[in-house]
Amino acid sequence: MLEGKTILITGGTGSFGKRCCLELLRHHNLGKIIIFSRDELKQSEMAASPNFSSKKIRYFIGDVRDKDRLVRAMTDVDFVIHAAALKQVPAAEYNPHEFIKTNINGAMNVVDAAIAAKVKKVIALSTDKAVNPINLYGATKLCSDKVFTSANNYSGRDGTRFSIVRYGNVIGSRGSVVPLFIKQRENGTLTLTKPEMTRFVIMIGDGVNFALRSLNDMVGGEVFIPKLPSCSLENLAKAIAPEAKIKEIGLRPGEKLHEALLPEDESNKSIEQADRYIIHPSLPYWNYTGQKVHRGKPCPTGFSYSSETNPEQLSVEQIRELIDRYQLNTLD
DSSP states (O other), rough: OOTTTTEEEEEETSSHHHHHHHHHHHHHHHHHEEEEOHHHHOOOOOOOOGGOOOEEEEEEEEETTTTHHHHHHHOOOOEEEOOOOOHHHHHHHHHHHHHIIIIIIHHHHHHHHHHHHTTTTTEEEEEEGGOOOSHHHHHHHHHHHHHHHHTTTOTTTTTTTTEEEEEETTTTTTHHHHHHHHHHHGGGGGEEEEETTTEEEEEEHHHHHHHHHOOOOOOOOOEEEEEEOEHHHHHHHHHHHHTSEEEEEOOOTTSSSSOOOGGGGGGGEEEOSSEEEEESSSSTTTTOOOOHHHHOOOOOOOOOOEETTOOOOOOOOHHHHEEEHHHOOOOO
């Protein structure tokens, strides 16, 4: 599907964007990759890295808050991966207006620009925090998800199609607790919010591959959820620094003890496949064909996919193996 095509990545200098760009360069023969982001320093650093020396890459400075700039950037673009977001939970509680401008207004701008530029497909990244949100970041991402899935209703019969990818915490991404624990290990004391806290975890490369697979498979309107392992914060700390002391600091503002990727309220419109769940849209647009295209087992009424009840819980040794993978595959 990507052969000779042009793909644009919003937030392209972030953890996901850089890994996605590398994956596209290595395994897909695209015509062009456009990195859209607002930080010229990160763009210049990325361009200077040997990993991204390809002539197929274009760097486009812009902000998803600026719809006109997005329209210009999406000219002649075939596919868009929307990864730009503000995502720090405590920062969202203190700066709600800024998160709304980027995560919600930015989503609306991406939708309008993609339709105006006649982009074929847009896949947007979501988060487990968008499920039954209790913090502002999660609330903005829930709104963003609704914006994208509903956009299919007015993009026209053969217009742009929009879908969502939703997964858990990315090991080692910016804001991840893993680099923090690795740094704190040097001092011999780790700060834990709650040892019993659980989270879904995914490697950045696996998240990228899942997003690209979903871009290929999407009809428009679906939420794609990978089956992931979970781990407790206590086991994560033991895997990184088994000899370190633990200082419990309590939950941060807006933070949950456990997270869910598929809430029980949406089980009635969800299906299970071997390695993923798919949530069909609440209000399918008139020619939605996802039920025919995506074959799977209907989820039982009341089913939820939550980190604390997830049957795949990682042991300390399994977490250590993931941390080793992360350290071996960290990009400059």
